[in-house]
Amino acid sequence: MTFTLNVNGTKHAIDAEDDTPLLYVLRDELGLHGARYGCGVGQCGACTVLSNGSPLRSCVVPASALGERSLTTVEGLRAEDGSQHPLLRAFIAEQAGQCAYCIPGMVMTAAALLKHTPQPTEAQIHAALDANLCRCGSHNRIVRAIQRAAKELAP
Incomplete structure (x- = not known):
């Protein structure tokens, strides 16, 4: 087909x-x-x-x-001006990926969250990522990266 x-x-x-x-x-x-x-x-x-x-x-x-x-x-995934998306910069800055296998899925889920909830609470971030698994235990760094990106994206 x-x-x-x-x-x-x-x-x-x-x-x-x-x-x-x-x-x-x-x-x-x-x-x-x-x-x-x-x-x-x-x-x-x-x-x-x-x-x-x-x-x-x-x-x-x-x-x-x-x-x-x-x-x-x-x-x-790009910023509105075509540059590297703030989420990608934040994940790098926070060293959010240990093995990084889960990171593309985490980033894409976070991008959807930030589009619909530009300033999410920590509880909202945890809820959004609840179905994304990370075996390395990088969740705290992933949450910090999303919070960092939200601050950068804030008007």
């Missing part, structure tokens, strides 16, 4: 089976390796991308089912 995906502002013609997970298309067809294969059942968050600004577990959604949705991967 051939279908079109709008990924990071660019439309791509994709030729894949109907049930091919979005994660496989992103990684294997488009060469976007930010979203990671973690659990394969949508429970760890390593594969998180944004679909029309909302978090989406790309390992469990068939790419062919996305239609005209705008998809953003960590590679496409």
